[in-house]
Amino acid sequence: MTRESRDAVLGALRRATGRDSNAAAAAASVGDRLARHARNTIPARGQRDRRGRLDLFVEQAEAVDATVALVSGAADVPGAVADYLRGENLPTRLRMAPDPKLDAYPWDEAPLLDIEHGKGEASDTVAVTGAFAAIAETGTLMLVSGPETPTTLNFLPDAHIVVVRAADMVACYEDGWDRLRATGRMPRTVNFITGPSRSADIEQTLQLGAHGPRWLHIVLVGDGPGEVEGSDG
Amino acid sequence: MSADAPTSHRFPENARAALADETLQRSLASAKVGFRVRRSEAAARLPEFEILRDEARDIKNHVLAHLDLYLEAFETRVTERGGHVHWARDAAEARGAVLAICRAAGARTVTKGKSMISEEIGLNAFLEENGIEPVETDLGEYIIQLRHEAPSHIIAPAFHVPKAEVAATFRKHHTALDPARLLEQPRQLLEEARGVLRDRFLAADVGITGANFLIAETGATVIVTNEGNGDLTQTLPRVHIVVASLEKVVPTLEDASTILRVLARSATGQEFTSYTTFSTGPRRGEDLDGPHEFHVVLLDNGRSDLVGTELQDVLRCIRCGACMNHCPVFGVIGGHAYGWVYPGPIGAVLSPSLIGVEEAHHLPSASTFCGRCESVCPMRIPLPALMRHLREREFEKKIPPATQRWGLRIWAFLAKRPRLYRLATAVPLRLLGRLGRRSGRFRSLPMAGGWTSQRDLPAPQGPSFQSLWDRAGGRREKPV
Amino acid sequence: MTDARPNVALFVTCLVDLFRPAVGFAAAKLLEDAGCTVTVPRSQTCCGQPAYNSGDRADAAAIVRRTLPALEPFDHVVAPSGSCAAMLRLHWPALVADEPDYADRAAAVAARTWELTAFLTDVCGLDSVDAAYDGVAAYHDSCSGLRELGVREQPRRLLRGIAGLTVKDLGAPEECCGFGGLFAVKYPDISGRMVSDKADDIEASGADTLLAGDLGCLMNMAGRLKRRGSAIRVRHVAEVLAGATGAAPPIGEGES
Numbered sequence: 006m007t008r009e010s011r012d013a014v015l016g017a018l019r020r021a022t023g024r025d026s027n028a029a030a031a032a033a034s035v036g037d038r039l040a041r042h043a044r045n046t047i048p049a050r051g052q053r054d055r056r057g058r059l060d061l062f063v064e065q066a067e068a069v070d071a072t073v074a075l076v077s078g079a080a081d082v083p084g085a086v087a088d089y090l091r092g093e094n095l096p097t098r099l100r101m102a103p104d105p106k107l108d109a110y111p112w113d114e115a116p117l118l119d120i121e122h123g124k125g126e127a128s129d130t131v132a133v134t135g136a137f138a139a140i141a142e143t144g145t146l147m148l149v150s151g152p153e154t155p156t157t158l159n160f161l162p163d164a165h166i167v168v169v170r171a172a173d174m175v176a177c178y179e180d181g182w183d184r185l186r187a188t189g190r191m192p193r194t195v196n197f198i199t200g201p202s203r204s205a206d207i208e209q210t211l212q213l214g215a216h217g218p219r220w221l222h223i224v225l226v227g228d229g230p231g232e233v234e235g236s237d238g
Numbered sequence: 239m240s241a242d243a244p245t246s247h248r249f250p251e252n253a254r255a256a257l258a259d260e261t262l263q264r265s266l267a268s269a270k271v272g273f274r275v276r277r278s279e280a281a282a283r284l285p286e287f288e289i290l291r292d293e294a295r296d297i298k299n300h301v302l303a304h305l306d307l308y309l310e311a312f313e314t315r316v317t318e319r320g321g322h323v324h325w326a327r328d329a330a331e332a333r334g335a336v337l338a339i340c341r342a343a344g345a346r347t348v349t350k351g352k353s354m355i356s357e358e359i360g361l362n363a364f365l366e367e368n369g370i371e372p373v374e375t376d377l378g379e380y381i382i383q384l385r386h387e388a389p390s391h392i393i394a395p396a397f398h399v400p401k402a403e404v405a406a407t408f409r410k411h412h413t414a415l416d417p418a419r420l421l422e423q424p425r426q427l428l429e430e431a432r433g434v435l436r437d438r439f440l441a442a443d444v445g446i447t448g449a450n451f452l453i454a455e456t457g458a459t460v461i462v463t464n465e466g467n468g469d470l471t472q473t474l475p476r477v478h479i480v481v482a483s484l485e486k487v488v489p490t491l492e493d494a495s496t497i498l499r500v501l502a503r504s505a506t507g508q509e510f511t512s513y514t515t516f517s518t519g520p521r522r523g524e525d526l527d528g529p530h531e532f533h534v535v536l537l538d539n540g541r542s543d544l545v546g547t548e549l550q551d552v553l554r555c556i557r558c559g560a561c562m563n564h565c566p567v568f569g570v571i572g573g574h575a576y577g578w579v580y581p582g583p584i585g586a587v588l589s590p591s592l593i594g595v596e597e598a599h600h601l602p603s604a605s606t607f608c609g610r611c612e613s614v615c616p617m618r619i620p621l622p623a624l625m626r627h628l629r630e631r632e633f634e635k636k637i638p639p640a641t642q643r644w645g646l647r648i649w650a651f652l653a654k655r656p657r658l659y660r661l662a663t664a665v666p667l668r669l670l671g672r673l674g675r676r677s678g679r680f681r682s683l684p685m686a687g688g689w690t691s692q693r694d695l696p697a698p699q700g701p702s703f704q705s706l707w708d709r710a711g712g713r714r715e716k717p718v
Numbered sequence: 719m720t721d722a723r724p725n726v727a728l729f730v731t732c733l734v735d736l737f738r739p740a741v742g743f744a745a746a747k748l749l750e751d752a753g754c755t756v757t758v759p760r761s762q763t764c765c766g767q768p769a770y771n772s773g774d775r776a777d778a779a780a781i782v783r784r785t786l787p788a789l790e791p792f793d794h795v796v797a798p799s800g801s802c803a804a805m806l807r808l809h810w811p812a813l814v815a816d817e818p819d820y821a822d823r824a825a826a827v828a829a830r831t832w833e834l835t836a837f838l839t840d841v842c843g844l845d846s847v848d849a850a851y852d853g854v855a856a857y858h859d860s861c862s863g864l865r866e867l868g869v870r871e872q873p874r875r876l877l878r879g880i881a882g883l884t885v886k887d888l889g890a891p892e893e894c895c896g897f898g899g900l901f902a903v904k905y906p907d908i909s910g911r912m913v914s915d916k917a918d919d920i921e922a923s924g925a926d927t928l929l930a931g932d933l934g935c936l937m938n939m940a941g942r943l944k945r946r947g948s949a950i951r952v953r954h955v956a957e958v959l960a961g962a963t964g965a966a967p968p969i970g971e972g973e974s
């Protein structure tokens with residue numbers, strides 16, 4: 006059935022587009038477009054220096070109900086996570102992505118945190134993951150799936166804490182795609198996450214935490230003193 | 239529910255019922271204000287918004303002119319990544335393809351992300367008939383599924399249901415929960431649905447989503463949601479099925495990014511939707527999660543007939559809902575009156591194109607051509623022009639009632655003959671002018687019931703302007 | 719504007735011709751006062767929208783071919799209606815685009831066709847007119863003028879100079895009044911609700927007068943306001959701008 010249907014649909018499209026008369030030129034045009042993946046207009050908004058992008062990211066993420074903590078270096082990350090959980094009255098038991106990038110942080114220095122590694126489970130309340138990139142334009146996090154970065158952590162827990170390096174801050178989605186192409190692999194899943202889960206399906210009343218996390222907390226990690234702490238937010 | 243036969247041919251009756259439904263009227267009044275303000279503010283915050291609309295339009299026009307080639311490229315990439323593409327000429331083939339995949343997976347329940355294509359092909363009823371339980375997971379879709387209703391809006395499917403009715407629906411269906419529980423606030427309703435659906439997500443054998451885009455460059459399918467339900471739907475079960483129509487394909491990730499910039503702003507006024515997810519094939523070898531199988535069902539269902547025609551522009555639609563949010567007709571009758579899956583201005587063009595002008599002939603006529611839909615459409619679809627084109631098809635097929643067609647005939651006959659026109663109008667005008675002079679209006683008039691059922695008819699002054707101009711010695715070109 | 723008085727054809731529109739000649743005279747006076755020589759081509763009847771919007775493209779095109787020659791000799795064509803002006807400006811060329819004898823001619827006339835207030839301000843360069851009106855007016859933007867021709871500021875600019883007049887915006891200024899030509903009689907229930915909502919908006923504005931640039935919308939709104947017993951006076955904007963409100967009672971009101 007599908008073979009016959011495929012031929013019928015594509016045949017109809019070829020007739021409608023007059024493909025017989027322009028096949029070579031059309032194929033070249035499509036091939037070129039797919040190979041070049043040229044950029045269209047990029048909003049000027051994100052085209053700032055590194056510091057400006059950080060400020061924009063924080064502003065945009067907070068506008069969509071994410072919270073952001075700015076820390077000057079890797080050493081401060083575990084403490085920032087612990088502080089956040091305490092402040093929100095969330096449990097200290099957390100599920101962490103088995104991501105070597107996260108191993109760079111000295112979790113032993115936050116002994117109250119009860120850390121398990123693995124993919125997300127139904128019983129998880131808090132997840133901690135890294136991010137492939139952060140996109141200043143709209144305060145968006147870009148996460149990719151892989152053995153070390155399971156997607157379920159992004160959606161099953163009530164609270165999602167994302168630790169992202171300031172060095173991974175890019176201006177726009179297109180910068181994110183270029184970085185991803187540079188890795189040479191296309192993961193099963195790319196998640197653009199902009200704020201926590203929400204729904205306005207009941208009487209147009211916006212509520213957070215529909216099916217995904219109700220809390221999205223972003224720990225933004227600088228490369229040293231002074232890089233991020235003075236930032237707005 | 240949505241697999242029911244369309245009722246578009248009963249549009250006037252449907253509309254009357256909607257106008258008499260006070261609950262619906264309240265929902266409509268509050269929804270439209272919010273949508274309009276948010277869209278307008280979001281557009282104003284992005285200086286490049288209008289340029290992006292132009293580019294988004296151009297991208298889709300380019301795709302539609304090369305649709306066969308982009309679909310082949312998409313299919314190749316999906317297959318390379320270990321996924322499967324199933325081509326479906328019509329709704330029945332698409333349903334059959336989904337069922338076959340579900341059966342092969344031994345599925346008993348499937349979770350579903352919000353998908354208009356699923357509505358279009360009547361998938362839920364079909365799965366139920368075949369012993370498979372479909373569970374809608376978008377909060378609004380879940381509510382209307384429990385109520386056995388169709389969506390009344392493409393992005394806010396349950397906006398017509400007030401919270402008290404949601405609560406009643408939940409009490410009726412969630413019988414395992416404490417009957418004494420409080421269900422008054424939207425928060426309580428949301429928490430209950432989250433809890434109930436979480437179990438369904440974990441138990442489902444297959445997850446079915448739609449797609450906002452298909453990326454030819456990578457073979458990715460893209461969903462855009464605020465709730466995260468689509469992600470749980472497509473990540474947890476063993477099998478992920480995407481149902482999507484042909485025209486969803488775009489060339490590259492860059493092209494999708496451009497259109498995404500106008501999508502959320504036009505739909506909800508958000509800068510970006512909470513979750514935009516690109517899925518490419520099944521889970522990779524070492525992945526800890528994700529589906530083991532990935533299928534894309536590509537639906538034509540009449541769309542290839544539109545390519546290369548005057549109606550092709552409608553295929554640029556990205557289902558943001560802005561046209562209905564700004565439509566003054568939708569604003570007073572809501573979505574159900576349109577009688578099929580797609581309401582509002584986009585439905586007025588899409589429905590006759592997909593289910594025929596005979597069934598849906600009212601829809602393109604039920605517009606004042608106020609043009610607001612076109613002015614907000616992120617893809618710059620000339621909706622009034624397309625509706626007018628459909629009216630021309632209806633006129634050619636003699637679908638409007640004979641009285642209307644003859645009235646128009648007679649009027650046109652006169653309008654082409656100025657002297658006869660003036661002769662024919664002079665006497666009735668003078669008569670009406672005299673009859674109406676004292677009150678200035680008529681409460682009713684023979685043959686004007688359509689007008690006077692709703693409003694008085696202001697009386698003519700009496701003589702025509704043309705006759706008075708002559709009387710006043712006004713300048714004329716040399717007499718004809 | 720050059721020294722010579724431009725020759726303007728007044729495209730009076732079928733509704734003004736049949737229902738409210740006062741608007742035609744007001745438009746002619748405004749144009750004369752602005753320095754134009756005004757002619758009313760005799761062989762005009764209607765712009766063709768009833769046929770065009772009903773799917774009767776053949777008759778609409780026939781009306782274009784029939785009317786075009788009468789408008790061609792003039793420097794400008796001006797209509798006291800955004801809807802009819804938009805028909806000439808945007809849709810006439812499309813209707814005869816495939817007819818070599820008419821395509822260029824329709825495009826040429828279209829380029830010289832204007833809605834009245836847009837012509838007075840944008841072409842004649844008027845900033846104000848000499849007239850007075852005692853009242854508070856709500857101004858309704860008709861959809862075609864607003865969205866097809868971009869007429870929004872022009873009538874307001876001229877009204878600002880009217881002695882004694884205050885102009886208010888409606889709460890939902892971009893909302894259609896529900897007229898839509900034959901829509902109003904084909905779908906009376908829907909149209910009735912739309913014009914009812916519009917009447918609510920007009921009354922809530924606190925205005926005692928309703929002005930607009932299109933007689934179809936005005937007859938619809940006046941008809942609804944009068945049906946519910948409203949005292950709001952409804953007039954075409956040209957009547958007020960020309961200081962010609964003495965020529966006829968407000969729309970839908972009698973002489974008594």
